[in-house]
Amino acid sequence: MTTILQTAGQNLSPSSSGGFLRSVVNGVQALFDHLERRAAIKTLNELDERALRDIGISRSQIEDAVYGSVKTDLMRYM
Template structure:
């Protein structure tokens, strides 16, 4: 029985260390996505009402659209 116990606990510690290895990459992607979204919002705010209407969003929907929360016309929501 004592030979089986280290085998059972070893994968748990390996999963924790693997998760810590992925943390810097995940943090980098989250920060990058934040700045890309902010730039997209700033660009869309410069559009006039006619241009926003052409792409199918209202001015009040800009942030939601950038974050993917506004369904695209002609597509089924996921």
């Protein structure tokens, strides 16, 4: 009976410090992801039209391509 009484009062949710640390790590990861995408956009913007066409995107699709939302079905008609 002692074991039941000791565990009954314990909180099963993660500690607030663990949740805070997880939030900080997720925030830092989101920042690095954002910076990496911005660098990719900058690099693609430096390419000429022919190079962009070779990889299958137009200049207006650079950000969509970096963020993964290019409609490949529409690219066949370019």
